[in-house]
Amino acid sequence: MIDKKTVYYVAALARLRIEDAEAERFARNLDDILQYIDKLNKLDVDGVRPTSHVLAVENVYRDDKVLPSLSPEEAFSFAVEQHERHYKVPKVIE
């Protein structure tokens, strides 16, 4: 069973703020999902190739060639705050 504590923990990891009522609903939702996964886990998948990607494509490479980067105007056009060519964010303590 997924409890509310787990929901709050996952929400904190994802930087989401959720209300108490939501936490209860999400706990039920997540539980349904996990029950379904349990069901899948019981299937016999011998002989089925593991899938790591849904597209039937592989080996998509790029050559090591320089392409133009953004101009400073472009790079900072969406910055909430900037200071001397740096993106300015609330202080994080190390």
Added chain:
Amino acid sequence: MVSAPGGLMSQTGNMDFETVIGLEVHLQLKTQTKIFCGCRNVFGSEANANVCPVCLGLPGSLPVLNRQVLLDGIKVGLALNCDINRFVKFDRKNYYYPDLPKGYQISQYDFPIAKKGWLEFPCEGRSKRVGITRAHLEEDAGKLIHDDRLNCTLVDYNRTGTPLVEIVSEPDMHSPQEAYDYLTALKLTLSYLNVSDCDMEKGSLRCDANVSIRPVGQTKLGTKAELKNMNSFSAVKRAVEHEVERQTRLVLSGGQVVQETLLWDDAQSITVPMRSKEDAHDYRYFPEPDLVPFTLTAAEVESVQIGLPELPSAKLGRIRQSYGINEYDATILIQDRSLADFFEDCARLYSDYKNICNWINVAVLKEIRSRKVGLADLPLKPETLAALIQRVDDGTISNLVGKDILSGLVDSGKSVDTVIAEQGLAQISDDAALEKVLDEVIAANPKTVAEVKAGKTAAMGFFVGQAMKKMQGKANPKKLNEMLTRRFQNG
């Protein structure tokens, strides 16, 4: 093995601990472009000059793998005797921090490019082998500058997306010195591959250490602490020494080591627990949906294997055997791949290998160091050095003059014979001229003559020096010595 600090022994009896160290090394690759986009991969640009929608993590942008990064990763894996995973995929490692604009780092989780290798190196007079658990590809994060005055953090995303190979060792090291020697050997091997600057000062090689202790005889590993923020190999050694002592004292005083990340403060020689990322160690890895998987053919891996250069340990053995060079000298030669190549080029032109080695390891290295360049940037041809040594051998110039003109040869690019002729450096070996000078210095110094005659033969050196002075250093010292010996033997 670390003995308990003396003062604490009485409390718990005499207990010996074994130190267990595993190292994680991050290596920045020096490809032209970043791992997943075409932005320039260079150090020292203006802030945020090399950024694009992909490395800024803008919605709708998609990463595409730089093929060279994959090839360099294989190269590193093979050089460390790893198995190469022919099935390659990438995974998301999720955590929120401003240095990571996407909110996740693209890394490799369950299928690293390389695994199960080893590195063997000389350590405390014996050969030590350390297992390599894995080497995987990932992207570097941006650089944060914490600004107290503005009370904010400033972010430069130039480094974001720089290709990294993370090399994880087995916990096979048991002393700070072993950790130091492993890092030195690893860096040497990596430098031969020419895939990275391997420069700790520029951050192109970084190291974290996992340190634990356990009572001698116990097989289960103790709880480890992760040390970060060491910016030289000697700082790694100091940090590990400090941490082993801290854990030993803690355990002996009845405490328990807790798993945590500690930052090393080299100036104060202390570790400080890292406050952030406390519960961020739940990375929720999952397959990266924006990158399709890669399959390498055996031929592709084989062609990287064939292209590998001769690695340092193999080169050391071969140079010792083929040229009869002792271990000490050969070890100096192989510290730089181009220096060893230079030696071998000279050895094709001149056959006293030991002599070439002496010239390279002393005189040529001095030129390299005083100019602060690599050998590749020193305009000295093997032909020039070989010719110079030959002119010393045949007595045209003295050994001293030879060492003196090396610098000028490098600067001017002229031939050895031209420089000798231009500067009038050829030694005077003419018997009559030398005897005449000796006559003069002997006549002028009767006291020293008496000393030599009284058996103090070392005083003969005084006459050689005086004769040299009179002839502006051009007298052939070997001949002078012979003549003097003859004179005094005959009374």
